[in-house]
Amino acid sequence: MSTSTGSSRRVLEKGPSGWLAAPALVFFLLFAIIPLFGVLFLSFTKWDGLGEIKLDGLSSWTTVLTDPVTGNALWVTAKIMFFSFIVQAPISLLLGVFTSASQKYRAALAVLYFVPLLLSSAAVAIAYKALLDPNFGLGPGLGLPFLAQDWLGNSDLVLFVVVFVIAWQFVPFHTLIYQGGVRQIPASLYEAAQIDGAGRVQQFFAITLPQLKYTIITSSTLMVVGSLAYFDLVFVLTGGGPGYSTRLLPLHMYLTGFKANDMGAASALGVILVVIGLALALLLQRLGGKNRNASQLEGA
Amino acid sequence: MELQMVKLTLRSAAIAVTAAAVSISLAACGSSGPASSAGNADSATMWGLTGGNQPVLQKSIDAWNKAHPDEAVKLDFFANDAYKTKVRTAVGAGQGPTFIYGWGGGVLKSYVDAGQVADLSDFVASNPDVKNRYLPSVLKNGVIDGKTYALPNNNVQPVVLYYNKEVFDKIGAQAPKTWDELMALVPKFKAAGIAPFSLGGQSKWPDLMWLEYLVERIGGPDVFANIAANKPGAWSDPAVKEALSKIQELVDAGGFANGFSSIAADSNADQALLYTGKAAMILQGGWIYQSMKKDAADFVKNGKLGYVTFPSVSGGKGDPANVVGNPSNFWSISSKATDSQKKAALDYVKSGMFTDADTQALIDSGAVPVTTGIESKLAASPDKDFLSYVYGMAKNAPSFTLSWDQALSPAQGDAMLANLDQIFLKKISPDQFVSTMNATIGK
Numbered sequence: 001m002s003t004s005t006g007s008s009r010r011v012l013e014k015g016p017s018g019w020l021a022a023p024a025l026v027f028f029l030l031f032a033i034i035p036l037f038g039v040l041f042l043s044f045t046k047w048d049g050l051g052e053i054k055l056d057g058l059s060s061w062t063t064v065l066t067d068p069v070t071g072n073a074l075w076v077t078a079k080i081m082f083f084s085f086i087v088q089a090p091i092s093l094l095l096g097v098f099t100s101a102s103q104k105y106r107a108a109l110a111v112l113y114f115v116p117l118l119l120s121s122a123a124v125a126i127a128y129k130a131l132l133d134p135n136f137g138l139g140p141g142l143g144l145p146f147l148a149q150d151w152l153g154n155s156d157l158v159l160f161v162v163v164f165v166i167a168w169q170f171v172p173f174h175t176l177i178y179q180g181g182v183r184q185i186p187a188s189l190y191e192a193a194q195i196d197g198a199g200r201v202q203q204f205f206a207i208t209l210p211q212l213k214y215t216i217i218t219s220s221t222l223m224v225v226g227s228l229a230y231f232d233l234v235f236v237l238t239g240g241g242p243g244y245s246t247r248l249l250p251l252h253m254y255l256t257g258f259k260a261n262d263m264g265a266a267s268a269l270g271v272i273l274v275v276i277g278l279a280l281a282l283l284l285q286r287l288g289g290k291n292r293n294a295s296q297l298e299g300a
Numbered sequence: 301m302e303l304q305m306v307k308l309t310l311r312s313a314a315i316a317v318t319a320a321a322v323s324i325s326l327a328a329c330g331s332s333g334p335a336s337s338a339g340n341a342d343s344a345t346m347w348g349l350t351g352g353n354q355p356v357l358q359k360s361i362d363a364w365n366k367a368h369p370d371e372a373v374k375l376d377f378f379a380n381d382a383y384k385t386k387v388r389t390a391v392g393a394g395q396g397p398t399f400i401y402g403w404g405g406g407v408l409k410s411y412v413d414a415g416q417v418a419d420l421s422d423f424v425a426s427n428p429d430v431k432n433r434y435l436p437s438v439l440k441n442g443v444i445d446g447k448t449y450a451l452p453n454n455n456v457q458p459v460v461l462y463y464n465k466e467v468f469d470k471i472g473a474q475a476p477k478t479w480d481e482l483m484a485l486v487p488k489f490k491a492a493g494i495a496p497f498s499l500g501g502q503s504k505w506p507d508l509m510w511l512e513y514l515v516e517r518i519g520g521p522d523v524f525a526n527i528a529a530n531k532p533g534a535w536s537d538p539a540v541k542e543a544l545s546k547i548q549e550l551v552d553a554g555g556f557a558n559g560f561s562s563i564a565a566d567s568n569a570d571q572a573l574l575y576t577g578k579a580a581m582i583l584q585g586g587w588i589y590q591s592m593k594k595d596a597a598d599f600v601k602n603g604k605l606g607y608v609t610f611p612s613v614s615g616g617k618g619d620p621a622n623v624v625g626n627p628s629n630f631w632s633i634s635s636k637a638t639d640s641q642k643k644a645a646l647d648y649v650k651s652g653m654f655t656d657a658d659t660q661a662l663i664d665s666g667a668v669p670v671t672t673g674i675e676s677k678l679a680a681s682p683d684k685d686f687l688s689y690v691y692g693m694a695k696n697a698p699s700f701t702l703s704w705d706q707a708l709s710p711a712q713g714d715a716m717l718a719n720l721d722q723i724f725l726k727k728i729s730p731d732q733f734v735s736t737m738n739a740t741i742g743k
Contacts, residue, residue, distance in 0.1 A: 004510060039480035048710070069718075133569065134559030135578055153501070153562035169416040211337045239502055240559035242723045244718075260714035261410075 036274065042267035049261045060264035070269070072244050072250040077157070080248060081227040083163040084170075088223055092171045093216070096178020097208060110179070117172040126164050152238055153198035155245040162234055162246050169233065170226070176218045181215030182208060221284045228277050249273055312662040331419075333363060344637065344644040346399035349383055349629075352590025353454050353733035356661045364652040379422045381503065381566050391416050391634070398637040398645050400628045402450055403706035404441035406528070412444050417632040418642065419449045427650055435695070438670045441702060450630035451649060455667035456694040457586040458625040459509045459568070459703075463606040467494050467580045475606055479517075479546065479613045486553045495557035497550075498579035500565030504717040505705055507724050509583045510550075512624040512704055513532075513610040514543035520618040521523070521573045521699040527741075528707050535737040537618075544723055544730035546613075551724055561725060568595065575599040583610065585625055586690050590666040593683070600666075600683075607689065623697040628670045663687065668694070711743045 046056035064070050098109035116124065131138045132151040141147030151161045189207050198206060231250045234240065240247035240255060247255070250273060257266030304543070328652040348357045365372040376397075378386060383401070390396040391411070400417060402408050411417045424431050431439065434452055442450030442507050463475050470549045471492050476482035489496040500506040515523050519539025546651055557579050563569050571588050573579035575596035582588075589607075593600045612620040631653075633645050662669045667682050668691045694700065705713040719736050720730040728736075 031452065048410060048414075049388055050410060050416055052414075129564075131560075131563075135573055136558065136569065150559035150562060153559040154429055155727075158562075238562070239504075241504075241721060243722050243727050255714070258389060259710070261388065261710040 016181055039267045039270045039274075042263055044272050045264050045267075047263040049257070049263055056264060060262075060268045062274070063262075064265050064268040065255065069244060069247070069252065070272075073247050073249045076245070076247060077228065077249045079159060080166070080230065080246075081224055082154060082215045083160070084166055084227050085220065085223050087163055087167045088171050088174060089216075089220065091167070092174035092219065093178050093212070095171065095175040097182050097204070100182035100277060110175075114172050116169050117176075119169070121169065121232040122236050124165065124169050125233045129237055132161065153242055155242055158238060158242065158245050162237065165237060166227075166230060166233060170223075174223065177219050177222075178212065178215060181212050185211045214233075217284060219286065221281060224284060225277050226282050228280070249276075308696040337431045342638060344371070344373045344398040344641040345418050345647070346373050346375050346389060347383065347397045347401055348375060349401060350377045350379050352594075352665055352667065353589050353629075353662070353663055356454070356658065356665050356667075359661055360653060360655070360658045362619065363497070363655070363657065364648055368644075368647070368652070371647055373644065373648060391636075394636060394637070396634055396640045398636055400632040401453075402632055403626055404450055404630055405702045405707035407706050407711070408450055408630070408632065409444055411632065412449050412540065416635055417425075417449050418635045418637075419700075420447075420451065420633065423646055423649075424451075425447045430650060433654055433671045434673060435670050437694075437700060441627045442630050442632075450632040452628035452670040453631045453653060454629050455586070455662055455669055456628060457584055457688060458623045458690060458693050458697075459513065459583060459610070460589075460607045460690070460693075461583050461610055462574060462575055462588070463581040463582060463608070464577055464579070465604045465606045467492075467577050468546075468606070470494075475608045476611045477608070478611050482611050483550070483553065483555075485580070486550070486555045490554055494577065495573065495579040496555045496581060497557065498563070498570045498573035498582040499556045499560040500563050500570035500584075501721070502554070502563055503565035504721050505703070506565050506570065506584065507720050508703065508705055508717060509585075509624070510542055510547055510622055510702065511540075511720055513583070514613065515539050516622050516624055516699075516701060517610065517613040517620065518616045519543050521622060521701055524701055524704060527704075530742045532741055533738055534741060535734045541730045541734060542734075544733055545602065547723060548730070549717075550728060551726060554688070556724075561721070571595070575605070583616060587667070589683075589686055593666040603618075605612040605686075607686065619698050621697055622699045622701070623693055624701045626703055627700055664738055709743065710742045712737075715740045715743075 042053070043060050044055060045053050047053040047253060048057070070246065095113060099106050099113065117128075129152065130136075134140070134148060134153065136149045137148075149157065152158055185208065189211070190203060193203050193207055229250060230248060231254065234246055234248055234251055235254070238246045240251045249269065253266050253269040253273060256262050256269060308517075358375065358377075358661070361373050361375045384544065387396060387400060391400065393415075396416070396589065400411070402411075408417070421574060430451070435456075438452050438456065439448075441453065442448055461475075461717075467489070471488050473485055473633060474481075476485055478661075486496045500654065512524070515537075519537055522535075523537045523539045526537070557563065557573055563573075565584075568588075568591055570582060570584065571592055572595070574582045575592055589600070589605075592605065599605060609620065612618075631645075631649060633642060633649075654669065659669045659671060659674060660677065663677055663681050663683075666686065668678065668687050674689075678684055678691055681687055701707070705717055708716065716737060717735050719728065723730070723733055
């Protein structure tokens, strides 16, 4: 081993200079880390958004932690997270596999599936609100009684309507991730499987799914952590109602801060949101296994 | 997720929502012209509300800017619910407008306490013409601790029980005068396949009108006066509990339109149920006359729209002539505005608003201005029946209670609306409401 290869190998092992991360780090520090401590500080104060910020000890935390609405918001968030994942993950995986093949009609369909992603959440919510209106919406308009449910006003139904609309908007995004993931799987694997006599279903379970392991982890992390940030869509669609049925944690934080003007309690909720988000992201990364940086393609 | 970023993203979300709502309402109204008027960086800025008074205000500002290009006012419009959130955040962040649109009451007090609005007492004292143009009962809603912080800027807005005469004729019924008559109408309309009452439940504040009037009719104005004065246990007044029980009886009887808790008042969907004959009655503010006049011109013109005061409740202490609603909206002037902005703002308040053209435009839009000496103009209007009715209602009311969500502090108001929503959904009992609300006294 000559000295020159040794030094270049060392460079490779060390990776590119750490300074390349500096601009991103500065922004992250300025707009994420420092304000994070700001929120932590605010959670120990009393502030109505207008007047003075007064130190108030743990009272915001006591309010937030003893308020049954907080517990309800956590429960609603957990339900939305669970159902969103159950609905979105299989659909986007299958659509991703479907659209990754090269036929023309599949490409055309892929473009169609992609459309909801181009719309803003507020627009999606306003459109669905109009369509689902029990008196002037799609059901009464077309004279279809089964569509004329009180979709957004029925406390038992509304959660699933929200899950559906969220899925409608975000499935295209995850489909795109899976499509890219599937296209990276070497064709040689499928050719070998075909020679061994594996059918399509068998190929899917024996090759596609295992090869997509990290794509699944990425997509799931985005889905689960992202469901902590569903705000705009739900805010416009239901406003958190009826009652507290769709008052998600981020929405609860917003309404506490900007409607009830209790910035202290809202900050405490914000801190809870950060902690849950970080914990979930770490947990999902763990699920990837210890050697998660190892390539799945080795030997292919 | 830190506050600055939360604030920013939420604010941009709020702005997006507002923008969407504004563009939609603009498209729906088909109103012409841009939503904002031009001006330079140091011009006074003004945020108004979309809806019935939007064209009136736009016209007033356009006329002012044309006559006073050196004191031009830059005007933008926002939808009601979005505005209430946006303006507070903006003022708190030092980005608020020169003219702060408001309702008086506890919300105005929170601005005063934070030193965000200018004391206009001297201005009013040195300009008696300004003071004298208003109905005194309305003017006093802008006064806090003896100082004037807000001046009325549009029309009296009592809450009225509107009804569709056509569907009443169809089932041969009369507008209800008592609560018992009202309850008796419910099964009749249901049998005819018509919803007895429309209600914009998703917006929550329309729910409040029911509680306000029922408490007023059952217990009189003192019940809420005690609540607003933060007397401990004030919500425990039996009138509150009885009113809440009556609301739940009406819900049980199927009194409200299908899906009322998902109907939004900001999109005027609640009024649409009334004029399309899908609902027989609606309890709403005086301002919806203006939007119905525009959205359902024939319905209003052909005299199919009826209106009565809220029914009396047997054994109730409240005078049936008492009124709840909004005495008016108000302009406050930001204390953080620059001197030239303040000067332009006060000059506009002095000589730019409630000009003859303004007053006439308000009356033409179907509203009753809060100014004195307008009887003859009201009588000459094609809407004279409604306008004289509203004017008489406001002038003769022994008590005019400000909408509770505006009269209380923002924290109390928000808790009240959230819990009242739960009452309409029958998720909580009147007792639970009372004890939850008692815990907010003083907050």
